[in-house]
Amino acid sequence: MHWTATKCRQISRRGFLSALGGLAALPAFTGSSLAEALLGRSEGEDATIFASAFKDGNGNYGIGLLDDYGQELARIGLPGRGHGIAVAPDKRQFVAFARRPGTFTVLVRPFEEQYPAVIASEPGRHFYGHGCFSADGRLLYAVENDFERARGVIGVYDLSARLPERVGELETYGVGPHDILLTSDGRVLVVANGGIETHPDQGRAKLNLDTMAPSVVFLDAQTGDLVAKHVLHKSLHQLSLRHMALDRKGRVWVGGQFEGSSVQSPPLVAVFARDEEPKTTDIPAALDGKLENYIGSVAANRSGDVIATSAPRGGQTLFWSVEGGTFLGAQAIPDGCGVAPVDQGSFLVSDGNGGLSFVSDPEAPSEILARPPGISWDNHMVAMS
Amino acid sequence: MRKLVLGIAALVAIVPPAFAADFNDALDGVITGFIRPATTEFAEISARLPSAVSTVCKETNEANLRAFENAYSETIESFSRIQFLRFGPLLEDDRLSRLAFLPDPRGTAQRQIRKIYAAKDDSVLSAETLRDKSVAVQSLTAFDLIAFDKDTNIVLGADGENRAFTCGYALAIAQNVAAISQSVASEWRDPEGYSRLLLSGGGENARFRTSQEALESVFNALTTGVTIAKDQDILPALGTSADKAKPRRFPFSRSANSVVYLSGELGGLRDALTSMNLKRLMPSEDQWTLDTIGFEFKNAGTYLSALTVPLRNTFAEDGNYNRVAALSIVLSSIQELMSEGVAGSLGLAGGFNALDGD
Numbered sequence: 001m002h003w004t005a006t007k008c009r010q011i012s013r014r015g016f017l018s019a020l021g022g023l024a025a026l027p028a029f030t031g032s033s034l035a036e037a038l039l040g041r042s043e044g045e046d047a048t049i050f051a052s053a054f055k056d057g058n059g060n061y062g063i064g065l066l067d068d069y070g071q072e073l074a075r076i077g078l079p080g081r082g083h084g085i086a087v088a089p090d091k092r093q094f095v096a097f098a099r100r101p102g103t104f105t106v107l108v109r110p111f112e113e114q115y116p117a118v119i120a121s122e123p124g125r126h127f128y129g130h131g132c133f134s135a136d137g138r139l140l141y142a143v144e145n146d147f148e149r150a151r152g153v154i155g156v157y158d159l160s161a162r163l164p165e166r167v168g169e170l171e172t173y174g175v176g177p178h179d180i181l182l183t184s185d186g187r188v189l190v191v192a193n194g195g196i197e198t199h200p201d202q203g204r205a206k207l208n209l210d211t212m213a214p215s216v217v218f219l220d221a222q223t224g225d226l227v228a229k230h231v232l233h234k235s236l237h238q239l240s241l242r243h244m245a246l247d248r249k250g251r252v253w254v255g256g257q258f259e260g261s262s263v264q265s266p267p268l269v270a271v272f273a274r275d276e277e278p279k280t281t282d283i284p285a286a287l288d289g290k291l292e293n294y295i296g297s298v299a300a301n302r303s304g305d306v307i308a309t310s311a312p313r314g315g316q317t318l319f320w321s322v323e324g325g326t327f328l329g330a331q332a333i334p335d336g337c338g339v340a341p342v343d344q345g346s347f348l349v350s351d352g353n354g355g356l357s358f359v360s361d362p363e364a365p366s367e368i369l370a371r372p373p374g375i376s377w378d379n380h381m382v383a384m385s
Numbered sequence: 386m387r388k389l390v391l392g393i394a395a396l397v398a399i400v401p402p403a404f405a406a407d408f409n410d411a412l413d414g415v416i417t418g419f420i421r422p423a424t425t426e427f428a429e430i431s432a433r434l435p436s437a438v439s440t441v442c443k444e445t446n447e448a449n450l451r452a453f454e455n456a457y458s459e460t461i462e463s464f465s466r467i468q469f470l471r472f473g474p475l476l477e478d479d480r481l482s483r484l485a486f487l488p489d490p491r492g493t494a495q496r497q498i499r500k501i502y503a504a505k506d507d508s509v510l511s512a513e514t515l516r517d518k519s520v521a522v523q524s525l526t527a528f529d530l531i532a533f534d535k536d537t538n539i540v541l542g543a544d545g546e547n548r549a550f551t552c553g554y555a556l557a558i559a560q561n562v563a564a565i566s567q568s569v570a571s572e573w574r575d576p577e578g579y580s581r582l583l584l585s586g587g588g589e590n591a592r593f594r595t596s597q598e599a600l601e602s603v604f605n606a607l608t609t610g611v612t613i614a615k616d617q618d619i620l621p622a623l624g625t626s627a628d629k630a631k632p633r634r635f636p637f638s639r640s641a642n643s644v645v646y647l648s649g650e651l652g653g654l655r656d657a658l659t660s661m662n663l664k665r666l667m668p669s670e671d672q673w674t675l676d677t678i679g680f681e682f683k684n685a686g687t688y689l690s691a692l693t694v695p696l697r698n699t700f701a702e703d704g705n706y707n708r709v710a711a712l713s714i715v716l717s718s719i720q721e722l723m724s725e726g727v728a729g730s731l732g733l734a735g736g737f738n739a740l741d742g743d
Contacts, residue, residue, distance in 0.1 A: 055737065057471065057472055057473075057476040058476075058592070059591075059592050069491050069493065071493070083743055099743060100743060129743055178743070242743070292739075294739075296738055296743075312736060312738035312739050313736070313738075313739040315736075333616075334612050334616075334720075334724075334736065335735075335736030335737060335738050335739055336738075337738035351736075351738070352736045352737030352738045352739070353605075353609040353612060353613075353736075353737075354471075354609075355612075355616075355617075364625055365620055365621075365624075365625065367490050367621065368488050368490070368616060368617045368621070369488070369490060369491065370488065371487075371488065371613070371617065372482075373471045373475070373476050373481040373482060374471050374472065374476040376737035376738075377737075377738075378737070378738070379738050379743055
């Protein structure tokens with residue numbers, strides 16, 4: 001069963017690929033012979049570019065840039081383990097965030113001859129691993145922890161200057177904000193407040209599991225005013241709402257991680273909208289209890305009518321139809337977590353064993369495109385074009 | 386002195402068992418019992434491939450062709466036994482990708498090789514210049530494409546306009562593979578090399594903070610190896626049903642070495658696991674998992690040895706498809722026994738994204 005019969009729209013990335021060809025000379029990139037040789041395929045071909053954080057066989061961390069054959073084009077070193085990546089609207093720059101409770105983000109402008117700029121977190125704040133750009137690309141919104149007051153904030157950074165500058169801070173109206181996105185009209189920020197309190201002095205220890213209260217909030221991107229705040233039924237207060245993707249209708253699909261008893265199998269995927277009550281989806285019986293109550297990543301296809309939710313602990317990636325919220329199928333991919341759309345009809349899924357799987361049919365086996373030796377792909381992958 | 390001894394005793398007493406566990410014996414077992422002999426064997430066997438190529442090209446007769454065929458199969462087999470060692474020396478310098486460019490479902494290597502032939506690119510004719518080319522065209526998987534035709538016949542040495550070019554290119558690959566395998570073996574033999582890093586977890590070792598972390602990296606390479614065997618080397622060939630099977634997708638199917646490769650791949654994983662002697666580290670009630678894994682590896686071997694070759698021609702016959710389908714189920718079982726049974730029992734951390742995720 002193919003989920004769409006529509007032929008994918010090809011976007012020319014020739015300019016991008018040829019620009020990458022020059023990257024080997026830049027200090028930020030260590031172009032491999034593989035990357036340079038495979039760039040040859042850009043002649044007459046289009047390719048989508050993907051980015052993901054990784055750990056290599058020597059224990060070093062970085063960001064890898066890949067083409068839609070899963071071949072590495074470039075690597076950018078990071079000072080520690082990365083997590084999410086925010087891509088600017090013009091695709092000319094991206095920001096890689098440290099995994100929580102990290103204190104760095106790295107701004108990369110691959111087409112300019114400059115080192116990546118490192119943004120350190122403010123005193124009293126650390127990053128949570130995700131962020132997004134404003135519609136004009138000038139501002140970066142980064143979710144952060146005001147850990148002494150146990151409240152979530154959004155650090156606002158002006159990227160138009162030569163060096164990024166923190167120009168303000170917004171409230172997230174919750175604890176432990178994780179993912180953030182901007183609605184397609186560019187006017188509303190959506191934040192998933194995971195609800196879990198942590199303090200850097202205690203590493204990643206969860207301090208409030210009994211009282212946690214996750215939420216999804218809609219904020220005015222200009223003023224930071226709270227437009228709407230939604231929570232799930234109180235019986236699901238231990239379902240930490242963490243990762244999000246927008247569908248075709250502008251609704252927000254959220255993947256959760258359940259912090260309650262492992263013998264329970266609550267719903268793990270819910271759909272939120274500014275002016276509607278949230279709805280949970282039903283995990284199909286065949287997978288019930290097999291996902292270890294953990295969704296790692298959420299992504300929409302190009303047209304926003306299929307949503308992918310990965311469950312790395314359960315080794316399954318699930319696909320949902322936006323229309324009616326029905327389950328379409330699942331792919332068994334061990335430690336598969338990063339998901340990004342290739343086009344309207346397919347996704348690329350990255351895993352902790354280095355694999356890059358192409359999924360074009362939720363019910364047929366996925367195709368492993370590549371597996372760079374020694375690489376572990378981190379939780380998230382983004383399409384850069 | 387007495388005070389100091391008491392102090393150490395007190396320290397040992399308060400260290401929780403998970404941290405006190407010392408996995409260095411298991412690591413030493415896999416290094417000396419499997420990795421060093423297997424990488425040495427690969428180096429010795431692949432060192433014979435260049436002369437087998439030269440001999441066929443010098444005088445293409447039946448005896449030389451058979452000798453070449455054997456030398457190549459043995460090289461594939463000895464490589465297949467160590468290809469899952471995705472840590473240390475095999476990763477340096479892109480060596481693993483330069484030995485075999487896998488998977489390659491989009492035919493990248495074939496496309497690049499066609500361009501090389503069209504341009505008569507003579508930089509592939511010496512190992513020195515070949516090593517600077519794309520990894521896809523300098524490996525054993527490239528060798529399979531140039532030395533055999535789609536019906537598994539040897540084309541190395543066959544008359545035709547490309548005879549000299551193919552001979553030169555195949556010799557360069559053979560020399561490249563021999564040189565890489567030599568480096569891998571000698572680095573693993575070096576007592577101050579990667580084996581020392583693995584065996585010195587803790588203290589000053591920034592890579593492995595404990596011997597457990599070192600063992601996790603080795604054990605995860607084994608479980609990944611089983612995943613690769615099933616998801617990457619077998620399932621694409623099985624397709625969704627017997628009538629949609631794609632036997633050409635088996636690794637090294639062009640040279641009729643798929644069964645050789647799969648057998649070596651699983652044999653290497655089994656022998657590496659055995660060499661760690663993990664049983665003595667596991668509680669008695671969990672030890673059955675290792676016995677069951679051993680039993681499943683035997684089942685896998687039974688299915689493999691019953692296959693008739695070359696698979697790309699015989700896959701639809703003699704129950705071969707069903708044997709490989711059964712093999713994939715056996716591998717799922719091994720996968721589960723290793724990641725949930727053995728790793729769970731030893732308290733080894735599993736997937737990168739499943740650890741303490743975000």
